[in-house]
Amino acid sequence: MKTIAKTGNEAMAYAMKQINPDVVAAYPITPATEIVQIFSNYVADGEVDTEFVAVESEHSALSACVGASIAGGRVMTSTSSQGLALMHEILYIAAGNRLPIVIALVNRSLSAPINIHCDHSDTMGSREAGWMQLYCANSQEAYDSLIIALKVAEQTAVPAIVSTDAFIISHAMERLEVLEDEEVQRFIGEYKPRFSALDLENPKTFGPLDLQDYFFEHKRAQIDDFSKVLGTYNKVAQEYAELSGRYYPALEEYKTDDADVAIFTAGSTADTAKEVVDGLREQGRKVGLVRMRMWRPLPVEEIKAALGKFKAVAVMDRSDTMADFGGPVFLETRGILYDAKKKPLLTDYVYGLGGRNIDISDILRVYDEIEQVAKQGKIDKLITYLGVRGEE
């Protein structure tokens, strides 16, 4: 194990190099450009055996990935924001055909107005496509999660998105530990595709028309397999912990044992919030943090158990649903807790859209307010747009 300094993008590219996929098809988009730019250097320098396909759009990039995956290859790509939106149609095709493609993604806002900075509106808009979604808090985790996600994807035949926060993680240099190339190869193992379009001895039909008589059955089977991803993930994450010493649960709890209140959040904000929790704990305040790492499939029982212990929880959403009822994490969390025996008072903080900074003072304010909610036993304001001018 060696220690190196890398940005989130460099860490993702490095993991891709060690995975050494058969095919990478990609179109560059800020802020994920560097991932494939660095990776294309590895290809040019002969450090990987990958066939790199430079295409003219993200729609084509994922289409080429689908073709390569049906041919039986281990396939990866990278994108962000509008790029993921342009892949939207093909996301469903990859998932429906059970192709374990992995996307190294950088979370960025969706236009308009045009903006290149972080929020989670891109992946939240793809929640229903049938892809596993992992949200990382730093470069180390981005590196580790890409390797874990690939193995889970191949074992479950469910494609995966591993994401970092634009610029906050993608372009910030951090210290991280990396495995040796052989260790990564041994961990992921040789890829044995379920089928290959290049197997001329056993011709098959891929992606046929499927009408009223069988479409529903195929979708039901896909949903069932999707629900098994969490179990496989838990097993693979455990194996990875044995190899690396780093364990990443689907849902992370930080100093929650005796906490009265907690923040429920994802991505880089979780690491900022941990600093705040440490500071408040020193003052004797009973605060904790629950971090969502896997968001698809939704770890329903885990969220119910984790959040059920608190008097009050502040959900932090880095995107909105336009439902006039808060962000996607808030809506789904409320849904999960509806039939929980013990449930906390739940408020939503929509924050950081388009890369708006979220700092320690913002998170302190959230803890102050959520403690107040717990104390008075009722919610004054259900949804707060945090850090936006014109809002109290």
Place this chain on the structure above:
Amino acid sequence: MSMKFDKPMTWQELPAGCLIDERATSLHFKTGDWRSMRPLWDAEKCIHCLFCWITCPDTAITVQDGKMTGIDYDYCKGCGICAVICPPKASAIDMVREEK
């Protein structure tokens, strides 16, 4: 999916991802089963001008050695173009209501 089974399969029995273990399965896919009108061809009246053959939007008019031999109901959608284009003096094709 065009494969025919003895009885309909449940979702637990299906191969994942709608994968079909053979090729050219579109050949099994008969697209003429949603017709509401059916063309009836009268071999006696037919003058074998083949206007119906050339204007059929599918390939439902069967022809052998330059002569019309009939209509392939597995693919005919019942659009009626053949009946309209058939020369009035011959009037060899009639459209009738499709009945089971």
